[in-house]
Amino acid sequence: MRAPPLLPQETLFRVLRLARFNGLSVLGIAGFFAVISAAAQDVPGALVGVLVAGAGALELHGVSLLRRSDDRGTHWLVGSQLYLLVVVLAYVAFRLNHIDVEPMRQILTEQQRETIAAAGFTDDQFLRTVYTLSSSVFGLVAFLYQGGMALYYHRRRAAITAALNEESEM
Numbered sequence: 001m002r003a004p005p006l007l008p009q010e011t012l013f014r015v016l017r018l019a020r021f022n023g024l025s026v027l028g029i030a031g032f033f034a035v036i037s038a039a040a041q042d043v044p045g046a047l048v049g050v051l052v053a054g055a056g057a058l059e060l061h062g063v064s065l066l067r068r069s070d071d072r073g074t075h076w077l078v079g080s081q082l083y084l085l086v087v088v089l090a091y092v093a094f095r096l097n098h099i100d101v102e103p104m105r106q107i108l109t110e111q112q113r114e115t116i117a118a119a120g121f122t123d124d125q126f127l128r129t130v131y132t133l134s135s136s137v138f139g140l141v142a143f144l145y146q147g148g149m150a151l152y153y154h155r156r157r158a159a160i161t162a163a164l165n166e167e168s169e170m
Helices: 008-039 043-067 073-097 110-118 123-155 157-169
Strands: none
Touching: 008 043, 008 073, 008 123, 008 157, 043 073, 073 123, 073 157, 110 123, 123 157
């Protein structure tokens, strides 16, 4: 047996709570890593951190619009997720086209090198495979998560609009 649909006000409350948490998390974590990357003179990492933090700011802007009963906030919520998805996928594409296994090579132990050789791989082949696989999985997870969040916000647009209309009639 299915539960009845949520009231528009409850849907709005849940969307606002989730979007605020998600926006603050993205802004805080990405901002932190942007600063760490900048301190390490990792320009691409710092740039991506700032761009990702911007997605959190866009989402928080959507929250503030909705709190002021402006239904354009939903567009900002959906847009922030799509923007973040584009940034992450562009970063993954950049990393896949600029593979750098040197930092990973430095942390391989002698035992790991022996295991890799026993499997018939060179260190470089193994590290390139791990790098490519991990970057691809990161892109896939981002696609599923950000795409899911955009779809979540989009599907609640009608309920959000109804809740905002109820508020304006009061």
